[in-house]
Amino acid sequence: MDVFTLQNQLRKYRVRTHDQVQERLMEIGEEFGYFVIPEYEVPNLVTEGRVSKIDVVWRSGDRIDVAFEVRMKRKELDIPTSKKDKEKLARLDANEKFFVNASKITGKTYVFQMDENGEWL
Secondary structure (H helix, E strand, C coil): CCHHHHHHHHHCCCCCCHHHHHHHHHHHHHHCCCEEEEEEEEECCCCCCCEEEEEEEEEECCEEEEEEEEEEECCCCCCCCCHHHHHHHHHCCCCEEEEEEEECCCCCEEEEEECCCCCEC
């Protein structure tokens, strides 16, 4: 999965809520043949003794192939700014990791991919 394909798939629809972004990511994952899990729970991911949730994961077998964190924003949509979400994705064992900013005003989405070092590409 590359960021441009994902961006184009998401932009076919205008989303107004966090749930709508998650639903669309789930539909796209199913279209690509993945087993899709919303609100995927991961114990001890960021804080010992606490469960973190990843907004959407796409799995094949026992492996998480793709993971997504979603943030609804009013401005600075072209900048992935959530420290908490970045930390969750960086610590998660997944082949590919994406952060999606969605505009609360227009519904437009911006997709960012994380590299293996936890930095945005």
